[in-house]
Amino acid sequence: MADVFLHPGDYHFGGADTRIHTVLGSCVSITAWHSGLRIGGMCHYMLPGRCPGNAGPPDPRYADGAIGLFLRDIRLARTTPAQYEVKMFGGGEQFPGLDIPSPLDVAGHNIETGMALLEQNGFHLTVRELGGTGARRLIFDIANGDVWLRALGATA
Template structure:
């Protein structure tokens, strides 16, 4: 299957998840030490992908939570259920978790282990896995068919991915509520 003009590409960035039941959608992302969990319900014809930077869960809330696996795994599962999936039919693929920075702790390995343990604890069958190594990946996932393709990152793409993963967290602070009153 080649990506042609009939497919609509939807990019999933770090801290996001996307769900689709459109057979003409391909979800894509770029992974270094991050992991993407790709899940689908083959009967309902709905699937999705998340992209998380760190295993476990955040102590804080708001924008910081989106970097963590627990938060994004729950959001993905709930998104699939809202689109008609059933938990007992979900199947998953885990991709990513490379050790892209020599000398750093192997957070990629911890991400992959977390994803596998989380899915096992939730009773979600893992039908494919490609994790580890020392090179990042470009991932394409077809959420309705469940097909996943990956390509190794080139030098420039890998440098950009490492820079994103080592950047400090951007915490989104909500605007204060407008407390003004307008009389007319």
């Protein structure tokens, strides 16, 4: 079994011989798993989107880029987004004692943008563990689609 660790801004799509790990704070991870083919992937995006006018290839540091990479790999596998079990995690506030103005609420914007992009692109979200405070550790096993989640000093 290959173990892949995603750092912030990373993305991986692979087969049943892969287990993907990451640790989240205000960032968000999305997992997508095809039960019949036992393929899937996970992203760890940091921000909702690029600055306007900053075009380029899909960049997994951003929600729109991560979804773009999922769509690319799903298309390459000759499957559709609706065939995947999709789960979303993270978006925890890291400084709960601070009064953060709405435009600067990175965690909240990461959650809102990710959910909107999933819906717009035909993905069906089956599990969500979002918001709260603190960090989360995730492990995604592509062999069976299981995701293990552990809060690291967080409250939901």
